Amino acid sequence: MARITPVGDDVKGPHEPYFERSRKTWGTVPSFYRALAHSPDALGHIIELTRSLRGQWRGEPERMRLMQLAILTPSVMNQCTI
Secondary structure: OOOOOOOOOOOOOOOHHHHHHHHHHHOOOOHHHHHHOOOHHHHHHHHHHHHHHHHHHOOOHHHHHHHHHHHHHHHHHOOOOO
């Protein structure tokens, strides 16, 4: 059970451009983004930080692997389904 109610697709607001970009990129909106959508400014900053780090480390496969592990490990530990 989520402690923070995720923002649904039917909710209108300033988070919509972020959701649309996520759908175009991955085909879905991650649950983490849905939780952060309660604060669109925070959501925008997290997306930009992630984009910056991925861009900076794109040529370094070891760092990219570590970043993916850092993203996936908590999800696996918490038995997340999506």
